[in-house]
Every structure is written in C-alpha cells, then in structure tokens.
Amino acid sequence: MMTQMTYLFGAVAALAVLILAHIDPALAQETAGAATPPAPPPSPINTGDTAWMLTSTALVLMMTIPGLALFYGGMVRKKNVLATVGQAFGATCIITVLWMVIGYSIAFTTNDSASLQKWIGGFKYFMLKPMTIDAVNPLAGSIPESVYMTFQMTFAIITPALIAGSLADRMKFSSFLVFMGTWLVLVYSPIAHWVWGGGWLGQLGALDYAGGTVVHLNAGTAGLVCALVLGARHGLGKENMAPYNLVYSVIGASLLWVGWFGFNAGSAVTANVNAGMAMAATQIATAAAALAWMVCEWCIAKKPSILGLVSGAVAGLVAITPASGFVNPTGALIIGIAAGVACYFAAVHAKKALGYDDALDAFGVHAVGGALGAMMTGMFASNTINSAGKGWLTDGNAHQMLIQFYDVAGTFIYCAVMTFIILKVIDIIMGLRVSPSVEVEGLDINLHGEVVQ
C-alpha cells in the first residue's frame, strides 16, 4: 500500500514537472539542471509596461474616434455634421494603412547613414517586414514592437485629423483623404523622427514629452495654412453659423480629456513614476486652463459659455502635452493657466482681428497651445522630476529655452512650407474645395448622399 502511494506520488510529481516545464522554460532549466541545452537570454519584455501600453494605445485611438470626431462634429452646422465626423473616421483608416506601409519606418527606425538619420528614419520597415513576434524597438525596450508601433500609430492618426478643424465645411472628401495620407508621410513622419526617432531635434536635447510640437504645433500650423489656402467659408460674417449640437462637443472634449492620459502618461512608454507624474500634471493643467478660459470669457463677453469651458480644457491638454513627465504639479498649474488665457485670446480675438477662417480653431488652440507648452517646458522642466530635463526657472538652464525655440521654429517652418506645397499640388491635380452650391446646400447630402435629422 505504502509503495503504491509512493509510486503514485512520484508519478504525479513527474507529471507536474513536465507540465511546468512546458509552461515556463526557465523552471524547466532549473529543475532539469545541466542536462538541457543553455536557456535563451531572458526576454526584455515587461508585462506591466506592456499592459499599460496596450491600454494607452486604446485610449489614444479613442481620442480621435469618437472624441475628436464628436468635438468637431458638434461645432459645425447640421448640414455638415456627418461630413465632419466622417473626416476623423476616414483619416483614421487611411493613416493606419500608410503607417503600416511606410510611416512607422520613416519615423521610428534608424537610418543606416548617420547624416541622413538626422532628418529621416530608415526604410527597412517597409510593410513592417522586420517586425517579428518578439521584435523590440530600442526606443521602447520593455514592450513588444507591435505595441509600440500601434501606440505611435494612434499619435500619427490624431495629428492629421486635428487639421480637419481648420478646413471644416468646404473641402472635398477625396482631396481630404489624399491630403491626410500625403501629409502623414511627408510632414508628420519626418518631424516625429526629428524629435523622437533620434533626429536632429532629439540630438539637440529638445524636450517634447508627448507631442507639443510634433503633434499640436504641427497640426495647428498645417491648419492655418489650410485655412489660408482654402479661403473663408461661404457666408462667413453674414450667415448664422451657430453649432449644430454643443452637447456632442462636450462629449467629444470629455473623451479627449480621458484619452489624453494614454497620450501623456502613455508617453512614458513604461508603467513607472514618470507615467504617474505625467498623469497628475495632465489633470491639473487641464482643469486650470478650462477655468482660465472661462474667467476671461466671463469678464469680457459677460457669460461663461460651455463651449468656452471645454475649449479651455483642450487648450490645457495641448499645452501640458510637451511638459507632462518633466514638470511638477506647480509647473503644470502655471502652464494650464497660461494656456487657457493665451488660447482664449488667440481663438476668439486674434482670429477675428487677422481675418483668417480657421473654422474650429485648430491653429488658435493647437498651434498656440503647443508652442506655448513647448516654451514653458523649457522654463519648468525639473531635474528632480525627470533626469532627462533641466529647465530654466527650475534648474537655471537658460540654454534649454533656445533648444525649445529651435524645436518650435523648425517644426513651424517645415510644416508650413510642406503643407502649402502639398495643398497646391493637390489643388492642381484634383481641386481642394467643393463648389459654392455644394457648400451652401451642405456636404452631407452632396458628398455622401446622407443627412442627419
């Protein structure tokens, strides 16, 4: 009896070892000793980091669809609601495919030539061929490259989609899609490489945690060029262009706010202390900016509009984007207040004075907020928060301001020139703007054959 029990116990134990060995090769190594061949090097993948980055990726995609789609969709007139929401959705689809084909390769891989690496990434990742199941990008060492590629894809999606705010109500859908794709490859991907992919701005030491210049200044500048090239909407200043449904815009702005935790805290690319501080800074700056915009409007226009409140929140999110992960909570508060005031005057008063028709204020909020945030990152970056950054006011490093200025100026100039060229070429080939009768009757029925009731 006793012997039988011993045999049984032995058999169970052997089976358990076999099963465990199958699940965990490292354990098999330990149990089986020197009899097995040497173990492969330990995987660099950290499951906690990977879990957070999977989550962040989904959050950032949510910022564009439905966040940005609703934010913009609620602000246009009823005849253009579907066309506007459709622009964000269409951009998401075309950019996803182009990012897979070549965008990621240009932005986030290394060019073999050191002199070209300053300007543009390599082309080996065409069609993502080298992205095997266990590939890891050195820029994000603890997560699978598949996750890093998709995370960066969601940034590549929202940046061109933001431009739709400036060209609302008057661009052909076909030209819009061609513009989105071309702009992604020729403008976004190289600039992302300059700052994050090891290019010249990153080598200079420019601080842009989650995309103040790469995403927001870039999109806002392109928006200004679009507004100037396309011209004003038909009937501007004469017709009533009141928003269709601002509740959509409030829902959209709220989704942007929540999604932005993936944007900023996700830009730590790990689940660590920097991600935590970036999240706190994001929340603080956003609320401060919303209040600052509201107070300005309350004093000047006499009523605190809800559109103003949510616009201020977006301005705060934009301005804290480059700084999150570098600044402490006080820095975040100051950046938020400054962004609310600056973007209020840019979107409400400067636009009117200068006369360009940036329909939904992509320039006034994103370019102004992004540039302001980039410069204030140079002021408030704290070495005690992030060893990668030393600011002017916090650490006495005035030189950082100059680097930040190069970052802002380089992005602005390259983006403005390239966007102008791309638009002009598309205009010659296929035209940019719908006919006046289509514009008057509405894009939904004419471009898409559908209406919103």
Add this chain to the structure above:
Amino acid sequence: MNLVMAIIKPFKLDEVRQALTELGLQGMTVTEVKGYGRQKGHTEIYRGAEYAVNFLPKIKIEVVVPAKMVDKAVDAIVVAAKTGQIDDDKIFVVPVEQTVRIRTGETDESAL
C-alpha cells in the same frame, strides 16, 4: 364657429391647455413655430462669433370653438398665457365655414 389661433410662449402651453379644458373645450392642435414681434430676437456667441437670432421659438395653438364660446376661450388664453412682458404674443380669431368629424360624418358644432 370660429378658429381661435394663439401664439404663446412655449412654457405657457400647459396652463393654457388646462384653462381651455376647464371651459369644456375638447381637443386642440399644437405646433412648434418660430417668429418675432416687437421684442426682436436674441444674440448667441460662439468663441467670439456673434449671431443675431431673429426668430424665437413659439407655440401655436389652434382650437375651433362654437360662436358663443369665443369670448370665454379668448379670455381664458389671455389670463393663462400672460406674463406682462413684451413678448406675450397674440391671439387671432377667424370664422370657420364648415367642420366634419371624419369618423362619424357629423358636421359643424356637433362635430366639435
């Protein structure tokens, strides 16, 4: 028979309906309309863009009453819809030639 047509503020609809019901009138037709009188419109502001809105939302009530009830109905609407402000709107009374109840074929006052 007369058609009493009243343009009133939307939030006064329930009080008017109640006042007319108390008179024994059965049924009315209500339409959401827009319009303006002496009060003009109002101004909306979206990120600094100001729009003068000339047509304000109103409710139009239509009720056909027997000739002897017209004055009572008009008085009841005046009392119920009055706020004393500039935009209390108007009541129009017009003659009605014929009324038919579709279900039974009854005509005129017996069809009301």
